[in-house]
Amino acid sequence: MIDIHCHVGKLYFDPFIDPELVLSWMDKYDVRKAALHPIENPEETAYYVTTWYILEVCRQHPDRFIPFMNVDPRRLQSDASVPFHRIIEEYKDLGCKGFGECMSGLYADDPRLQSIYEACGELEIPIIFHQDYLRTRDEVGLPRFEKMIRKFKKTIFCGHGPGFWANISGDLEPGAYGFPNPQQKTDGPVVEGGAVPRLLEEYPNAYADISAGSGYNALTREPEYGYEFLERFQDKLFFGTDICHTSQIEDDKIPHATYLRDALAAGKISQQCFDKIAEENAIRVFDLE
Numbered sequence: 001m002i003d004i005h006c007h008v009g010k011l012y013f014d015p016f017i018d019p020e021l022v023l024s025w026m027d028k029y030d031v032r033k034a035a036l037h038p039i040e041n042p043e044e045t046a047y048y049v050t051t052w053y054i055l056e057v058c059r060q061h062p063d064r065f066i067p068f069m070n071v072d073p074r075r076l077q078s079d080a081s082v083p084f085h086r087i088i089e090e091y092k093d094l095g096c097k098g099f100g101e102c103m104s105g106l107y108a109d110d111p112r113l114q115s116i117y118e119a120c121g122e123l124e125i126p127i128i129f130h131q132d133y134l135r136t137r138d139e140v141g142l143p144r145f146e147k148m149i150r151k152f153k154k155t156i157f158c159g160h161g162p163g164f165w166a167n168i169s170g171d172l173e174p175g176a177y178g179f180p181n182p183q184q185k186t187d188g189p190v191v192e193g194g195a196v197p198r199l200l201e202e203y204p205n206a207y208a209d210i211s212a213g214s215g216y217n218a219l220t221r222e223p224e225y226g227y228e229f230l231e232r233f234q235d236k237l238f239f240g241t242d243i244c245h246t247s248q249i250e251d252d253k254i255p256h257a258t259y260l261r262d263a264l265a266a267g268k269i270s271q272q273c274f275d276k277i278a279e280e281n282a283i284r285v286f287d288l289e
């Protein structure tokens, strides 16, 4: 399996995530590679993990870790004159395979973010796109995200995060967008008409990763719906964990790999569906080996 969404370093007010600890988890769960996401947006976590640090870690474990890049658009003049294309191209030349995660405290269609989407499209760097109440903000039904997918057709957007996955269901009330938000309904049966299945269906450049509590919850809140969702969108989904606390590893609380393997073993999803989500989609879309 290839984990398309993983973290190392100091993120929160808890211990530094040692790359060796992540490797031990990967060995235990037979995950052969993991994409490491830098933290460069100030709203993302409590500390920064730079792209340069990620590149250094990946250089030490080239067969196990895949470097991603992150660029916060609020730098230098904080407008469209910033040479985003040049920065992203440099990271690509250094080996970065994806942009992620995109997690600025801005609206999803902010003009400064659009400069990044455009550059990523031109340079064929897919974007992991986190959405919640604070980061890459949107409304119920994800209209801002949809506007961006439609405008930047060459750019691959991979949805992720509580705000994105809440929209698997069509019953979110206006104003209930985001998490944690007591008004948000993210459990129980999935109601038809959610933006997530519609966007994955309609747009060739829309994808999603199943990482974190949000992806796992969306797939398991109505178990049979989740298996059908995996089958139906088997070309559009990536396995991921979003490991971001050492305690998740120490307490063995990362369910995604086991969930997919159990679904396969129980005959709930096909071998083909499993293979694509476990790693074939990642190899194809992110140009991996």
Ligand SMILES: [Zn+2]
Residues within 6 Å of the ligand: 005, 006, 007, 037, 101, 242, 244
């Ligand atoms: Zn993450």
